Amino acid sequence: MGRRLTSPFLLFVLFVAIASAVTYTLPQDHWKKALPGTSMPSAVRDLLPTGKETSPGGAAMEDNKGIVIVPGYWHPYWHPYWYYWYPYPGTYIYKYAASESQLHDDPNASLFFLEKDLHPGAKMMLHFTRTAPAAAFVPRAVADSIPFSSKKLPEILTRFSLKPNSMEEAAMRKTLRECEETAAEGETSGCATSLESMIDFATSSLGTHDVRAVSTEVGKGGAEKQQYYTVVSAAGQSLAVGGKSVTCHAQSYPYAVFYCHATPAATKAYVVPLAGEDGSQVTAVAVCHADTSAWNPRHLAFQVLKVKPGAVSVCHFLTQDHIVWAPRK
Template identity: 35%
Template sequence: MASPLLLALILISLAMMPTPNVAESPAESYWKMKLGSETDMPKIVKDALIGSDENAKVMIQKGFFTITKEVESSSMCNTEDHNYSKAFNNTLEDIDPTKHSIFFIESDLIHPGKTFKLNFMKIEDNAKFLPVQVAKSIPFSSKNYPQILEMFSAKPHSTSAVIMEDTIEACEKKAMEFDEMKLCALTLEDMVDYAISYVGQSMSTVSGYVDRKIQDVHTVLNAKKIESDGAMFCHKICYPYAVFYCHKPKETNLYEISMVDLEGKTMNAIGVCHANTAFWAPKHYAFQMLKVKPGTVPICHFLNERSIAFVPK
């Protein structure tokens, strides 16, 4: 179980919160207040909301914030997804390019018929946004690793501990691109405020959500470019509670890609293309996979179901 101190902080914070409408959490109200009810809340964000005070207390009593081995796969994203996300942090181990078309070049979308080996996993990730008061009271820094591990009852060098340390390290790491803006949002309120500060209050959202598990070859039917100049992206990363890695890369294009599998089933995916990769690490996995050099061609990847884009209108 999480430490008694952490549980006490959460319960006290929840007790101080106004009683929300059964169908709407305080975080959801904040979203609507800041962005308007017409701005769609992506499923990955909705799933990270805590409902009423009572529901939150029940989840806490059931060990919702526990990351012991028995519930590791349900309280944090699994190791396969964690390894996939590490491809974006310049690491190569545990990634099999024969199983995943993680990266591709923008010209692949120009002509229909390009095939991709997709791996859209349905990930059991129950991590929720903490109330603002609680999130502010919990350390989130590499300087506090021992305290954080103790707070979440994680043994040093365990799978949970390694994933937590990797997440904090990614949040503290310098942005991939020169002068790129980034933030690890520990609450929905932080994510919304950060999006507004760089995108503006008038925005739409684009999600990589796919309604089923997909692990097979798909062929591109067509690709439609989405007006996305100035878009900001947020990716839910592995942690006991909801943390979104948000960044605003420069010169980025979005595409809605219509695809079909070998059985004739169609789907739509979102492709993100980075036009300027000159500042990416020379040994970045994408360059090794595509056999290209930094800054030579636009490099793309699919927006997975744990990712969203805030796009200015």
């Protein structure tokens, strides 16, 4: 919990050197100024630049403005569905169908449930993972200096010393394409390439800076395996009842990028305390969609829950790297 992910498939982060004349504000400093008194969820804390990152070779460089420039190579997670058409739980894409094999092979399929089943004592088989590489935030001044467009992908690849026709390019192309898609009906959406722009999107969509920001918080051991979890309590834990919320989903990119969308009142969010059978504790964020009539009938949620579009409220837990924003009550 709280550590960035490292594996043979992921050697993160690429920061780009920008002209030293630029005055940088660290993302965490902007949070404190823009959102005084708002607790920072782990999905944000885990991606903050510390000024002490090291490259895969062990060497770290720091410019005279305190921004770390880390040479190295970035590898997105490999998952046979992610880069082509599979919508992971919590995603904003509800138009895709799912294959029959996903019902058996994908541990995230268990994250779907019905709202009526969200009550104390309910047991669910869950596995809380991440859905994107844990790449760090870069300051807005840096992010805004880097092209972010499918049309500019060759230039972006050159900027990060990444090869065309590589796994990295496929992941980046998918992220850029999804960021450029039209928002779902009744929603506003956009991709935040910095923490500052995420805060701006959330607060402008909600019409206030007096907000809560929450993400799934997994205690020690809870993220290591799939196991049964028991709902400890659910009453009084709802967020944004009768109003808008904003959900931001981590994307696969060399630096932290989130797809954010403002959801209508028909979508509810809950903070749900869970207890694992091994004693681990999870404070999970769940989102429930009351209107699923426009979803693809072959969406994974319907196959898992054996229900039809628009019939019932469909819910899913969010993995560790998604964030829900809501006005403070």
